[in-house]
Amino acid sequence: MSVTRRWSAGRILVILILALAAVISVFPFYWMIVGTTLNPNDVLRGILVPGRDFVSNWLQAVKNYNLPLFFFNSLKIAVLTVVFGLVVNGLAAFGFEKYPSKARDKVFGVLLLTLIIPQIALVIPMFRMFAFFDLLNTHAAIILPSIMSVFIIFFMRQNFKMFPTEIMEAARVDGAGEFSIFVRIVTPSMQATYASAAIYLFLGQWNSYLWPLITILTDTKKTLPIAMASMMNAYTIEYGALMVIVCISVLPVLVLFLSMQKQFVAGLLGSVK
Amino acid sequence: MEKRGIYQRYLNRFGWFCVAPAMAFFTLFMLYPILSSLYYVTRRWKGMSNTFIGLGNFVRMAHDTIFQDALAHNFFFLVIQVPLMIFLALMLATLLNQGIKRFRGAVRLAIFLPAVTSLVVVSVLFRVLLQTNGLLNNIMIQAHLITTPIGWLTDAFWAKITIILAMTWRWTGYNMVFFLVGLQSIDTEIYEAAEVDGASKVRQFFTITIPLLVPVILFSAVTSTSGTMQLFDEPNILTWQGGPANATMTAALYIYRQAFFVNADFGYATAMSYVVVLISGIFAFVQMRLLGERRAK
Numbered sequence: 001m002s003v004t005r006r007w008s009a010g011r012i013l014v015i016l017i018l019a020l021a022a023v024i025s026v027f028p029f030y031w032m033i034v035g036t037t038l039n040p041n042d043v044l045r046g047i048l049v050p051g052r053d054f055v056s057n058w059l060q061a062v063k064n065y066n067l068p069l070f071f072f073n074s075l076k077i078a079v080l081t082v083v084f085g086l087v088v089n090g091l092a093a094f095g096f097e098k099y100p101s102k103a104r105d106k107v108f109g110v111l112l113l114t115l116i117i118p119q120i121a122l123v124i125p126m127f128r129m130f131a132f133f134d135l136l137n138t139h140a141a142i143i144l145p146s147i148m149s150v151f152i153i154f155f156m157r158q159n160f161k162m163f164p165t166e167i168m169e170a171a172r173v174d175g176a177g178e179f180s181i182f183v184r185i186v187t188p189s190m191q192a193t194y195a196s197a198a199i200y201l202f203l204g205q206w207n208s209y210l211w212p213l214i215t216i217l218t219d220t221k222k223t224l225p226i227a228m229a230s231m232m233n234a235y236t237i238e239y240g241a242l243m244v245i246v247c248i249s250v251l252p253v254l255v256l257f258l259s260m261q262k263q264f265v266a267g268l269l270g271s272v273k
Numbered sequence: 274m275e276k277r278g279i280y281q282r283y284l285n286r287f288g289w290f291c292v293a294p295a296m297a298f299f300t301l302f303m304l305y306p307i308l309s310s311l312y313y314v315t316r317r318w319k320g321m322s323n324t325f326i327g328l329g330n331f332v333r334m335a336h337d338t339i340f341q342d343a344l345a346h347n348f349f350f351l352v353i354q355v356p357l358m359i360f361l362a363l364m365l366a367t368l369l370n371q372g373i374k375r376f377r378g379a380v381r382l383a384i385f386l387p388a389v390t391s392l393v394v395v396s397v398l399f400r401v402l403l404q405t406n407g408l409l410n411n412i413m414i415q416a417h418l419i420t421t422p423i424g425w426l427t428d429a430f431w432a433k434i435t436i437i438l439a440m441t442w443r444w445t446g447y448n449m450v451f452f453l454v455g456l457q458s459i460d461t462e463i464y465e466a467a468e469v470d471g472a473s474k475v476r477q478f479f480t481i482t483i484p485l486l487v488p489v490i491l492f493s494a495v496t497s498t499s500g501t502m503q504l505f506d507e508p509n510i511l512t513w514q515g516g517p518a519n520a521t522m523t524a525a526l527y528i529y530r531q532a533f534f535v536n537a538d539f540g541y542a543t544a545m546s547y548v549v550v551l552i553s554g555i556f557a558f559v560q561m562r563l564l565g566e567r568r569a570k
Binding site for chain 1: 284288292301305306313364380387389391394397400406412446450532549554
């Protein structure tokens with residue numbers, strides 16, 4: 001047996017396949033970053049070396065397409081969804097897991113059943129409901145329905161299972177109230193769970209398209225996905241400015257992923273455990 | 274004794290207090306829409322008014338070839354894309370796990386990267402890349418793979434392939450991560466034993482890896498199936514409103530267009546969404562049963 005690894009045909013094939021997969025996966029990211037520096041024609045043709053139109057593309061995205069406003073709208077909606085979502089779902093998961101009752105388990109079963117219902121089946125009655133309350137074309141219409149997430153409650157409940165009930169018992173003996181046990185003892189030790197849930201909620205809202213597409217009616221209320229999609233409907237598409245907006249829309253998620261890889265993947269994997 | 278009962282009731286009440294906010298949201302945005310859809314499904318909209326037509330919406334569906342074609346497109350994407358993607362993800366996970374030691378983390382990161390993009394971004398990027406005079410056609414012509422540009426977005430057949438390409442790019446790395454976690458739970462001794470018995474790597478993949486990963490594969494299949502049944506963003510943006518000429522029209526997109534775009538026929542759209550729920554439910558049930566049987570063994 002030789003110490004150096006052999007460069008067999010099989011090994012080269014493995015490396016080639018993996019390299020190809022990595023290149024195909026990363027290439028569109030490189031291409032869209034380069035695209036922000038090109039004029040529309042060169043974006044389309046697929047020039048792969050940076051051009052000189054970065055500033056003009058950026059200015060166009062900011063002035064003609066209101067990029068800062070769309071970014072702020074998206075951010076506001078996503079952050080509020082995360083904040084309310086963590087409070088509501090975290091508390092519910094805690095209640096379902098740490099205060100066992102037959103009645104609540106039945107309720108939980110009903111919640112789980114609704115996981116298979118596709119969004120498209122809910123948007124019609126929801127649209128009528130928001131129209132009735134005159135809440136169409138508001139950001140509240142986008143935030144409110146995404147706060148409660150059965151998946152997040154399920155995911156957090158799985159994680160609350162790991163929190164030892166003995167610690168809660170000990171705190172009760174020391175005279176702590178149930179709510180302060182939750183806020184002061186349980187929540188701080190479940191930070192990783194909350195981080196994963198936050199990432200999941202943020203992604204879902206930051207990327208959401210169908211429901212905002214239905215509820216948003218005016219330009220100033222648009223989110224980034226809606227803005228990008230409507231740019232694609234224009235007669236002439238400003239590809240340079242489009243690439244700037246695409247990059248801005250991908251960037252926060254990319255930063256989130258690279259800085260919190262573990263929680264990010266845990267958020268995705270939560271349901272397999 | 275009495276005191277203990279009071280305390281238990283207090284704890285129970287606190288439990289309800291915890292789940293109450295979530296239940297309120299659930300009632301408003303899940304339960305109420307489901308219940309009120311029972312009303313919509315029996316009615317036909319004409320302008321602002323609507324009339325009761327019983328099961329008429331379902332009768333109409335039987336004659337609506339666009340809707341039937343849309344469902345057929347969903348099945349087409351399902352049958353081609355989900356197995357293709359699961360196979361690719363499994364293969365990449367296995368190669369990453371056994372094939373290389375250096376750069377493993379970097380390659381895994383690279384392949385997962387598409388999962389950070391939204392479906393809207395994927396659709397926008399692929400729509401630009403796959404223009405007739407766009408990057409992919411240019412590269413393929415220069416490499417002498419093709420002589421005339423492929424109509425990725427304009428040809429009825431290629432447009433379907435385009436959707437599959439975009440979905441596969443977006444989701445393969447995502448599913449690969451599930452499989453990598455699954456692979457970690459497989460005892461390496463099994464492979465060593467197979468190695469001693471002279472089984473090739475390819476044989477090991479089909480006789481050890483795949484059978485042991487069946488639960489994860491099924492999980493992946495369940496989530497991908499439900500995603501494919503809801504396919505909306507890609508056909509609406511990438512191939513532009515289910516084009517060319519409805520070649521990539523999906524059920525969700527057609528329902529959306531009937532309710533909010535073409536004509537505000539909420540009753541008919543609701544009835545069609547019932548069919549989608551039913552089909553998704555059947556798929557989920559069958560796949561879960563398969564999963565349950567594996568677990569029971």
